[in-house]
Amino acid sequence: MPVQEAIAVEQPTHGIFSWPEQPRVKLGRTGAEPELSxxxxxxxxxxxxxxxxxxxxxxxxxxxxxxxxxxxxxxxxxxxxxxxxxxxxxxxxxxxxxxxxxxxxxxxxxxxxxxxxxxxxxxxxxxxxxxxxxxxxxxxxxxxRFSVEQVGCWAITEPDHGTDALDPSRQIFHPGGAYGKPNCVARFEGDKVVINGQKSAWVSNGPIAEVCVLYCSADTGAGPDPQRGAVILVPLNLKGVGKGKPLDKLGQRGLPQGELFFDNVELPLDHVLVGPDHFQRAVYAVHTEANMAMGAVWTGTARSAFDIAWDYAHSRKQGGVPIYRHQSVAHRLFHMYRRVEAARALVRRVTEFNTLAELPALQSAMACKVTCTQAAFDNASDAIQLLGGNGVTREYPVEKIFRDARAAMIEDGCNEILAIKGGTIMMDPDLL
Structure with missing residues (x-):
């Protein structure tokens, strides 16, 4: 019996031997992950x-x-x-x-x-x-006291204090640096808290919000202290609350953002979610949640850019063939796909860890935000390049995705500062 016939007789008909000669897996909506429940x-x-x-x-x-x-x-x-x-x-x-x-x-x-x-x-x-x-x-x-259907917002950044408002522990400050005067202060007076000051134009939903989670400096009698702030739930229909005009910006134009002003806004103490003694913990908690959510959102945007480019590469012809047949296009699409898979895997892993752990890892949440916003921006840029002239027109959505993703690299903490703070959190003082 010839060798080839002998080998064929001995081969089983299951496992890899049941595969097509040239395997080609069509992945589902969210790629190579186990079946969902x-x-x-x-x-x-x-x-x-x-x-x-x-x-x-x-x-x-x-x-x-x-x-x-x-x-x-x-x-x-x-x-x-x-x-x-x-x-x-x-x-x-x-x-x-x-x-x-x-x-x-x-x-x-x-x-x-x-x-x-x-x-x-x-x-x-x-x-x-x-x-x-x-x-x-x-x-x-x-x-x-309010419906979950009401529009909420989170006000933490200030005109003079951007991403550093997320660092009340002062882990990223230069030794010669100083926070400076807070723009917004909550003063505790007996059984009430009085809020004065301003939050920056980057408050997401600020122009339309009905209720605000306010993170600000606190004054319990010794003057404002950014490291001992307060978290207060503020209905925005109160006397003394003002709103600035909506911000005109490069990307995420469907997201209303604008300033909030507080002029002797009084609230009972039961609206204080977290007081000065636990303020740094509260910043850590919301920062962890926000950066994980940002990671998931911008993973979806990276996927959107990939999907559009993938579809286009099948239908657009140059040189007599669909452009997907050109090696450089297949190469580009592979790296776009790779970014989406890596971003998704990181977000799912970190979200599960941080949700179930007694103490979540902020540095891991930061890694989600930085990795996934960068992936969205890179994929949007590659999608524009792949679509060529069509990519820069408003007829195709990738130029919008590009602008949206660019803004994401700044919001919820700019990526450069997150990397500095995340790296500092990773430090083990006992080994220094």
């Missing part, structure tokens, strides 16, 4: 449908409007929020799941929303922070 799949399908049918088309509409038009009563933005509320995806409903389920489902939802529109995904996430932090900091009674 029934609950996870339901949330992904719900979030993806909303991203496809609502976030993406409305995001493109809003991108071409002025900031004033975006927040106007007849704006498509409010249609988006109404349809989002119908989904009932909020901290209250998600709190009914187990911590393990939340750790799996949150990044799935945020990735799908980011695939639809990164700026609107940030708006939706910021809007839920008052409810999320009320639950996280043990003040659930505050949820009886």
């Amino acid at each position: 029934e609950t996870e799949q339901q949330f992904q399908d719900m979030a993806h449908g909303f991203a496809r049918d609502v976030l993406r088309p409305i995001g493109r509409q809003l991108d071409r409007m002025t900031p004033e038009q975006v927040i106007a009563p007849d704006s498509p933005y409010w249609v988006m929020r109404s349809k989002y509320n119908e989904l009932q995806i909020n901290p209250l409903t998600l709190s009914e799941l187990s911590p393990k389920e939340i750790a799996r489902i949150n990044p799935i939802i945020n990735e799908e929303f980011g695939w639809g529109d990164g700026g609107l995904a940030v708006s939706l996430g910021s809007g839920q922070l008052p409810a999320m932090l009320s639950l996280m900091f043990g003040k659930a009674y505050l949820l009886d």
Whole structure:
């Protein structure tokens, strides 16, 4: 019997021997990951449908409007929020799941929303922070005073203090540096707290928010202390609250951002989520949550840029063949795919660790934000290059994705400062 026939007789018909001669795996919506549970799949399908049918088309509409038009009563933005509320995806409903389920489902939802529109995904996430932090900091009674359907915001950066507002522990300060005078201060007076000052134009949802999670310096009698601040839930219909005009900016134009002003705004102490003694812990907590969410959102945006480029490479012809046949195009698409897979894997791993750990790792959350926003920007840039002249026109969405991703590398802590602080957190003082 010839050798080839003998080998063929001995080979089984399962395992690799059942594969096609040239294996070609068609991956699903979120790449090479184990099969989702029934609950996870339901949330992904719900979030993806909303991203496809609502976030993406409305995001493109809003991108071409002025900031004033975006927040106007007849704006498509409010249609988006109404349809989002119908989904009932909020901290209250998600709190009914187990911590393990939340750790799996949150990044799935945020990735799908980011695939639809990164700026609107940030708006939706910021809007839920008052409810999320009320639950996280043990003040659930505050949820009886406002609806989870109200628009929330998180105000921490100030005109003179950007990313350094996320560093009350002073881990990244130059030895000769100083924080300077705070722009916003909460003064504790007996059974009330009085707020004065300003938050910067980068407050996401600031021009439209109804309730604010305010992070600011505290004054308990010895003057303002940025290292001993306060976290306060502030209804924005109170006397003394003012709002600036919506910011006109490069990217994420569907995300309303603007200043908040506080002029002797008084609140009872039961609106204080966290006092001065635990302020640094509260910054660590919200920073960890925000950077993980940003990682998932911008993973979705990186995927969106890849999807558009992948589709285009199959349909666009140059040199008599679809451009996917050109080696440089296949090479570029592979690296775009690789970035998405790496970003997603990092976010899922870190979110599960930080959600289930007694003490979350902020440096790992920072790694998510930096890695995934960079991946979104790089993929958007590559998508523009692959589409050529079409990539820079407004007919195709990749130029918008490029602008949105560029802004993401600054918001929630600019990537350079996050890397410095993250590296400092990793330091082991005992080995120095």
